[in-house]
Amino acid sequence: DWTPGNVIAEQVERIRAQVGDARVICGLSGGVDSAVAAALVQRAVGDQLTCVFVDHGLLRLGEPEQVERDFVAATGVNLKVVDARERFLDALAGVTDPEEKRKIIGREFIRVFEVAAREVVAESGAHGEEVRFLVQGTLYPDVVESGGGEGAANIKSHHNVGGLPDDLQFELVEPLRTLFKDEVRAVGLELGLPDAIVWRQPFPGPGLGIRVIGEVTAERLDVLRAADAIAREELTRAGLDRTVWQCPVVLLADVRSVGVQGDGRTYGHPVVLRPVTSEDAMTADWARVPYDVLSRISTRITNEVREINRVTLDVTSKPPGTIEWE
Numbered sequence: 099d100w101t102p103g104n105v106i107a108e109q110v111e112r113i114r115a116q117v118g119d120a121r122v123i124c125g126l127s128g129g130v131d132s133a134v135a136a137a138l139v140q141r142a143v144g145d146q147l148t149c150v151f152v153d154h155g156l157l158r159l160g161e162p163e164q165v166e167r168d169f170v171a172a173t174g175v176n177l178k179v180v181d182a183r184e185r186f187l188d189a190l191a192g193v194t195d196p197e198e199k200r201k202i203i204g205r206e207f208i209r210v211f212e213v214a215a216r217e218v219v220a221e222s223g224a225h226g227e228e229v230r231f232l233v234q235g236t237l238y239p240d241v242v243e244s245g246g247g248e249g250a251a252n253i254k255s256h257h258n259v260g261g262l263p264d265d266l267q268f269e270l271v272e273p274l275r276t277l278f279k280d281e282v283r284a285v286g287l288e289l290g291l292p293d294a295i296v297w298r299q300p301f302p303g304p305g306l307g308i309r310v311i312g313e314v315t316a317e318r319l320d321v322l323r324a325a326d327a328i329a330r331e332e333l334t335r336a337g338l339d340r341t342v343w344q345c346p347v348v349l350l351a352d353v354r355s356v357g358v359q360g361d362g363r364t365y366g367h368p369v370v371l372r373p374v375t376s377e378d379a380m381t382a383d384w385a386r387v388p389y390d391v392l393s394r395i396s397t398r399i400t401n402e403v404r405e406i407n408r409v410t411l412d413v414t415s416k417p418p419g420t421i422e423w424e
C-alpha cells in the first residue's frame with residue numbers, strides 16, 4: 099500500500115543503513131523538495147544532520163524566516179544560516195545579462211556552500227569525523243530526465259541552485275528518488291511540515307535576481323519584494339494558490355513610466371504580473387486570473403509601493419515565452 103507513512107518508514111530504514119553514524123549535510127533552498135528530503139533524514143538520523151541555508155538576498159519576503167523559524171520548529175533540525183547577501187550583491191553589481199546573472203549566482207552559491215560545509219566539518223570534528231554524505235532532494239522525474247543513472251554526474255546542476263554543489267566530494271543521500279511531486283507533498287505533510295513550505299509554488303534558484311530586469315541592486319530588490327508579496331497575498335486570499343502554477347512578478351527596472359499618484363506626476367517603474375498554469379513547467383498558459391483579483395493587486399501595488407506606478411499583465415503562453423522573463 100502506498101501511504102506517506104509507509105514511505106517514511108521505509109526511507110528511514112534505508113537512510114540509517116546507508117549513513118550509519120556518519121555526519122550528513124543538506125543544502126536548504128526553501129523549496130519543497132530539499133525541505134522534505136531534509137525532514138526525512140532528520141527523522142532517520144537526528145543530530146547527525148546539519149542543514150545549511152544560504153541567504154543570498156534574492157529571496158521573497160518572509161522566505162528566510164520560513165526556513166529559519168518554521169522549518170526548524172517543525173523538524174528540530176540543526177541549521178546553519180549563512181548571510182551572504184552582500185557577497186551576492188557585490189558579485190552582481192553592473193551585470194544585466196540574464197545568463198551571466200545565473201552563472202554568477204550559481205558560482206557564488208557553491209563557494210558559500212563549500213565554506214559552510216567545511217565549517218560544519220570543523221565544528222563537528224571533535225572526534226575527527228568528516229561529513230561524508232550530502233542530502234539531495236532529487237525526485238523521480240529528475241532521475242528519468244537525467245537518464246536514470248546513479249551518481250552526481252547525472253544530476254542536472256541547473257535544476258536547483260539551493261541544493262546541488264555537484265563538484266563536492268560527498269556521497270549522495272536521495273530519499274525522494276522514487277517519488278513524484280504530489281507524493282513528496284504528502285510525505286512532507288505527514289512529517290509535520292507547515293503548509294507554507296509544502297504547498298510552496300516553484301521558485302527559481304537564482305530567485306529575484308532574474309526578476310529584476312536590468313542591474314540587480316538592494317533597492318530594486320526591496321521594491322520587487324514588496325510588489326511580489328502583495329501579489330502573492332491577493333492570489334492566496336482569492337484561493338488561487340493551487341490553480342495558478344506560479345506568478346512571477348517582474349520589475350522592469352530600466353524602464354520608466356509616467357503616472358499620477360497622490361498629488362502629482364510620478365516617473366516610476368512598471369511591474370509585470372506573469373501568472374501561469376502548467377503541468378510541469380515545460381509548457382504553460384497564461385492564467386485567467388479574475389479581473390477583480392488583478393484589480394486588487396494593481397491597486398495595492400501602486401498604492402503601497404511608491405516606486406511602482408504601473409502594473410501590466412503578461413498574456414503570452416510558453417512557448418513562445420518562457421515563464422521567467424530572464
Ligand code: XMP
Pocket residue numbers: 200256257258259300301302303304344379380416419420421422423424
Ligand atoms: P522557464 O522560465 O524556463 O522556467 O519557463 C521553467 C521553470 O523553471 C524555473 N526556473 C528555474 N529554476 N533555476 C531553477 O531552479 C533556474 O535557473 C531557473 N530558471 C527558471 C521557473 O521558475 C519555472 O518554474
